[in-house]
Amino acid sequence: MEVKYKLTFKGWNNSLKKNKLLGLKCRDCGKFTCPPKMTCQECGSINLEVVEMSGEGKIVTYTVSYVPGEGRYVEAPILIVMVELDEGPWIMGNLTDIDPNRASIESLIGKRVKLGPHSKVYPGDAYSTGEEAQGGEARPTFIFA
Amino acid sequence: MALRKVAIVGVGHTPFTFGGEKTSVELFSEAAMEAINNSNLKPKDIQALYCGNCLGDFSEGQGMVQSYCADDIGIAGIPATRFEGACASATMAIRDAFIWVASGFYDIVLAGGVETASKMGTPLATRTFAMFTDSHYEYPSGLTFPGAFAMLAHLYSAKYGISFERLRRQMSLVSVQSHHYGMYNHLGQLHKEITVEDVEKSFMVTSPLTLYDCCPFSDGAAMVVLASEEKAKKLTDKPVYIIGVGQSSSGKYSAQYKYLPRLRARELSVQQAYDMADIKPEDVDLVELHDCFSIASIIAVESLGFADFGHGGELWEKGETKIGGKIPINISGGLKSKGHPIGATGASQVCDIVKQMKYEVEPQRQAEEVKIGLTDTLGGDGVLAHLVLQRGW
Numbered sequence: 030m031e032v033k034y035k036l037t038f039k040g041w042n043n044s045l046k047k048n049k050l051l052g053l054k055c056r057d058c059g060k061f062t063c064p065p066k067m068t069c070q071e072c073g074s075i076n077l078e079v080v081e082m083s084g085e086g087k088i089v090t091y092t093v094s095y096v097p098g099e100g101r102y103v104e105a106p107i108l109i110v111m112v113e114l115d116e117g118p119w120i121m122g123n124l125t126d127i128d129p130n131r132a133s134i135e136s137l138i139g140k141r142v143k144l145g146p147h148s149k150v151y152p153g154d155a156y157s158t159g160e161e162a163q164g165g166e167a168r169p170t171f172i173f174a
Numbered sequence: 175m176a177l178r179k180v181a182i183v184g185v186g187h188t189p190f191t192f193g194g195e196k197t198s199v200e201l202f203s204e205a206a207m208e209a210i211n212n213s214n215l216k217p218k219d220i221q222a223l224y225c226g227n228c229l230g231d232f233s234e235g236q237g238m239v240q241s242y243c244a245d246d247i248g249i250a251g252i253p254a255t256r257f258e259g260a261c262a263s264a265t266m267a268i269r270d271a272f273i274w275v276a277s278g279f280y281d282i283v284l285a286g287g288v289e290t291a292s293k294m295g296t297p298l299a300t301r302t303f304a305m306f307t308d309s310h311y312e313y314p315s316g317l318t319f320p321g322a323f324a325m326l327a328h329l330y331s332a333k334y335g336i337s338f339e340r341l342r343r344q345m346s347l348v349s350v351q352s353h354h355y356g357m358y359n360h361l362g363q364l365h366k367e368i369t370v371e372d373v374e375k376s377f378m379v380t381s382p383l384t385l386y387d388c389c390p391f392s393d394g395a396a397m398v399v400l401a402s403e404e405k406a407k408k409l410t411d412k413p414v415y416i417i418g419v420g421q422s423s424s425g426k427y428s429a430q431y432k433y434l435p436r437l438r439a440r441e442l443s444v445q446q447a448y449d450m451a452d453i454k455p456e457d458v459d460l461v462e463l464h465d466c467f468s469i470a471s472i473i474a475v476e477s478l479g480f481a482d483f484g485h486g487g488e489l490w491e492k493g494e495t496k497i498g499g500k501i502p503i504n505i506s507g508g509l510k511s512k513g514h515p516i517g518a519t520g521a522s523q524v525c526d527i528v529k530q531m532k533y534e535v536e537p538q539r540q541a542e543e544v545k546i547g548l549t550d551t552l553g554g555d556g557v558l559a560h561l562v563l564q565r566g567w
Contacts, residue, residue: 038310064311070429090332092324094316094380098301107316111325111428119431121315132381138332151314156305166314 036065036079038161045148045167050084052118053077061116070118084144085174086114088137093129100154108132112142112171122169123149141174177276181406181413181566182398184213185525190363190394190513192292198230198395202243202288205395205518209284210247213399214409217247220399221280223254224271226263226287226517232302233293243288258517260306261466262553263287264396265520269419269559271400281405286397286521291514292390299391303516306554308426320388320467322427322555324380326435327469333435334484342382344487345468346373349386349510351495352465356507358538363392363513373468387468392513396521398528411567414528418451418562420444427555439558440477444550447560448479453546455479458562460530460541461501462523463550465508474550475503497541505530505539523549524561531565 036053041064044051052063056078060071063082068075094107101107108129113119125145127136150165151157157166186208188201196204202225210217225240236242240254257267264287271285291299303319327345331338353368373386406413420443424430430438448454455478463478465471472486480501481489494500506512506526509519527547529535547563 042310064426064428066425066429070425090325090329092321092328092380092382093378094318094321094324095377096296096300096318096320096379097316098304098313098318099297100301101316102297104316109315109317109321109325111329113431119428121312121317121428123315134328134331134338138328151316154301156301157309162310166310168314 032075034067035077041065042161042167045169046150046164048144048146048148050082050144050169051079052082052116054080061118063114063116063118063120083115084169086112086142088124088140088142089113089119091124091132091137093132106130110137110171112169120169122171124171126172142171143174145170145172178278179403179415180272180275180400181403181415182524182528182563183401183406183409183413184209184211184399185397185528186212187361187396187522187525188394189361190392190515192363192390192392194290194292194393198227198234198236198239198288198290199242199246201290201393201395202397203246205286205288205397206243206247206284209397209399215282215399217249219282220249220252220284222252222274222283224257224267224283224285225254226257226267226520228258228260228263228289228517229291229294229302232298233290239288259557260553261464261514261516261519262551262557262559263517263520265549265551265559265561266421266557268398268400268521268524268561269421272416272419275400275402281402283400284397285400286395287517288395289515289517290393291516292393296391306556312427318380319554320383321380323467323469324383326473327382330435330469330473336484338382341487342374343370344472344490345387346370347490348465348468348471349373351490352504352508352510355505355539356511358536359507359512360536362507362511363390364511383467383469389466389509389514392515394513394515394518396518396525398521398524412532413566414531415564415566416561417564418447418453420446420560422558424556430555435473436477436483437473437558440474440550440552443558444478444560447562451562453562458501458546458548460505460527460544460547461503461550462506462526463503464552465504465510466514466552470552471503478548478550497539502541505541520549520551520559523551524563527563
């Protein structure tokens with residue numbers, strides 16, 4: 030039996046560029062997987078449906094990167110956050126409405142966030158030339174809720 | 175299936191350097207010939223080569239380096255296999271070499287790794303090290319490899335309710351100790367004592383990790399010769415047996431959410447190794463663990479069973495990680511001071527424990543009677559591998 034990928038990176042990425050965060054809901058256990066995979070990250074089922082995630086949650090950790098990879102120095106400092114979505118999964122993204130130099134455990138961890146109006150897009154480099162990355166790779170871009 | 179006993183009969187280790195002039199093949203060959211000579215063997219006795227190498231494609235434009243390595247020491251024709259598991263590559267290579275010798279398929283195998291990461295310079299090295307995180311879903315956010323551990327540091331502080339000031343000092347103590355022992359390792363990269371203040375005042379790489387929380391980029395090679403027990407007894411009166419091995423994998427960082435800041439793959443892998451060796455953490459006399467970042471050491475000791483969760487840093491506060499302490503850790507200087515040529519690091523860890531067992535390290539960092547040693551090697555956010563070594567005399 031042929032098994033098709035329910036939500037590919039290309040589909041997820043194109044949707045996120047329009048500021049819609051897609052994920053997978055398991056028809057067997059009812060739980061969510063985001064970013065997407067072939068299988069439910071909770072029970073391993075492939076009986077999944079594509080759903081739009083709320084895009085809301087709370088910051089569980091962060092870092093401010095002052096030494097990014099080649100080609101990304103113009104972006105530094107980059108405030109990277111890990112967000113626990115209300116549906117359960119964690120997802121990595123950026124937080125845009127605080128000066129990265131003022132980020133602290135107290136000002137960020139545990140704070141409610143939601144997807145902002147525009148998802149930032151990484152234009153890519155020599156190592157991201159595939160069709161799935163054309164037009165750049167989006168990341169969840171949060172603001173305080 | 176009954177496995178044969180397998181011993182390490184010789185080790186070889188180049189100096190670890192920044193911006194060295196030698197190629198990967200040249201570094202490999204120096205480490206390999208030293209290991210082969212120390213085993214009282216000739217290259218023609220080697221039946222297979224298992225070689226860790228991660229980024230040779232980027233640092234030298236050289237893929238498939240393992241075949242040229244074999245040829246360089248005069249044994250083109252043997253099966254040569256490259257292992258890529260980010261910074262855990264060499265431990266994976268040694269583990270697989272162990273399995274093939276233990277199974278009876280080979281009697282004598284050369285295993286280890288080589289890397290010339292410093293040649294890339296910081297921007298490209300940072301870019302390529304970030305390839306050991308998820309390239310599609312996490313790199314676009316700006317993630318770097320130190321960034322992954324920086325996020326674990328903040329999470330650790332929040333999750334265990336330990337004040338950041340205290341965790342900050344614990345992290346500094348980890349780096350201070352590594353630099354102290356690294357002073358005496360003549361094969362190490364950095365030879366400089368540092369203070370807690372030096373760590374905290376050095377420039378911020380990715381908050382909260384400063385320069386001195388992070389290991390350097392390095393070039394170097396380390397190799398070991400593995401032999402069946404029967405062969406080993408003919409070659410040396412000081413065989414070091416591999417009595418336990420473990421390896422585990424994990425998904426992208428966010429997918430590990432149920433366990434972070436614990437790395438579940440480490441717990442699975444080390445348990446395999448402990449079970450196979452039939453030992454407990456308290457039986458271990460010396461550990462070389464994967465201190466790519468200061469916080470990484472604190473997180474590691476907990477999953478290895480040397481401290482309760484949330485209390486790892488207390489080992490350094492109390493000096494329990496020094497020679498003579500409860501569990502001596504990274505007496506080589508660790509990745510932080512000795513250096514971290516990523517494809518070679520696991521083999522370097524093994525080399526140092528073997529030399530400690532034989533009383534062959536510099537006197538200033540010679541540990542007391544090491545009967546059982548443990549290596550812990552982490553690759554990216556997706557590989558953990560462990561080896562338990564036992565003195566055979």
